[in-house]
Amino acid sequence: MVTKSEETQLNRLESQVDNGGGGAWEYLCLVRKLKVRRSDKVLKYGLSILNDSKKRSSLGSEEWTLYEEVAIAAMDCQSLDVAKDCVNVLRKKFPESKRVGRLEALLLEAKGSWGEAEKAYSSLLEDNPCDQAVHKRRVALAKSQGNLSGAIEWLNKYLEIFMADHDAWRELAEIYVSLQMYKQAAFCYEELILSQPTVPLFHLAYADVLYTLGGLENLQTARKYYSSTIDLTGGKNTRALFGICLCTSAIAQLSKGRAKEDKDSPDLQSLATAALEKEARDSPSVLRLSWKSGCRANHLDMLSCSFEI
């Protein structure tokens, strides 16, 4: 996570470096520490340090870290020649290193030779079956080939060992949603809610999945999770407000003949509608944006709901 103060520091350093004020090395260190993705900048300034032999030697042993950073940035920018040079320098310096092996596999992946990259990762994993980075790369590899079921398989294998890694659970959930395997996705979102109960995004996504699954019970549960999202965000989340309206109307449709009145909180929907109206009055552009961003499975439903209002 990048905190606010770190971000301002980063931006300040970046503009300083951009305007030729020096401090490139500090900037690169900060980028590495915060793990942000500014590959073009890293490539540009990292290379300028690496090409200047005086500056490079003044780094001491940090030089090799910089080579690694620049190599990864170069792969991200598709400057494969630069990346290859960096990796070769590193390989000459550390002939036995696994870390360089990982870089080489990454380079293969960047070139698009999937099969070789796959093989390289497998052999790395044989040496050290607990290498999280390699496991994750393998998932990414399958994903970039468009092989989503393969990605799921690798992810499941990974989660069997590292089952407390919530980022992996999140990735898995998103893949399941994109494959419309909602029951599995619901499980993953439950896992995410368990690990971080106060993050409203997970409540919202779980509610979305439940709503999409349908059925009276699921709809009621979804409504509860939409309300928890509203509570956690203080009612600022438009998607959750729409969700409340949708769930309530769907529940009303489903339980029509049964005369079972929803006695929990009958005026939740009217409140949500009022909040939405207020939001539309105050800042119409936000609402339009949220329509655009709400383009998942229930996108169309969302729109129709807002016309009902």
Next chain:
Amino acid sequence: MAEDLVLDTAIRDWVLIPLTVVMILIGVLRYFVSKLMRSQQNPDAKVVREGQVVIRARNLRAGANFIPAKSFRARRAYFSNEENGLLHVPKGQGQNPQAQMFSDPNMAMDMMKKNLSMIIPQTLTFAWVNFFFSGFVAAKIPFPLTQRFRSMLQNGIDLSTVDVSYVSSRSWYFLNLFGLRGLFSLILGEENAMDDTQRMMQMSGFGMDPTKNLSAEKDGLDIIQHEWALPKFEQRAEAALKKLIS
């Protein structure tokens, strides 16, 4: 005592300062030797997995009220059923660490290396100090102390009439041995300084049973009462929205 003891400046030059310097050098040397001998060990997948299972079970226990009852029950069964639950440790399966150590020679080797790097220099320096400097009064601390400190500061001198603020050479050695941590962390960097007291604590910590962790977590999970927190959230959401609208 009418008159203070006067310490020869030669004692300062030839006992106090050399002793300190040697202790520091030995500390630094030991750090590099242990760094050389440390073997890169890959964590065992099974151990990693057990740690992760415990974390996940703890999450479940902490956040149980945030997921529907059905999901919670399914998870609890997954973790703690008697046949193949993740937290269930079959009886007799719990390896005791002693046996584990014998079955894995690497582990014994590692321990021996650690021990060697700790014990050998200590014995040698202690013998050296004892041989050359036994019986010296090496320094005087500038404030008075009570009699209780006599055994700490005047180790090796069996005189009860000497004022307690005088420090014998052997005690100076011990003070250096245990008190140089701050200096090492300055020289070698914060996390690299490991003094002997810590190392001893680590040694005694060795031999904990990892399966205990699992079964403790299982018991905790078994007694937990699931009470879904979400129905309350509808009212809270209403309140939040009312506040927003008004």
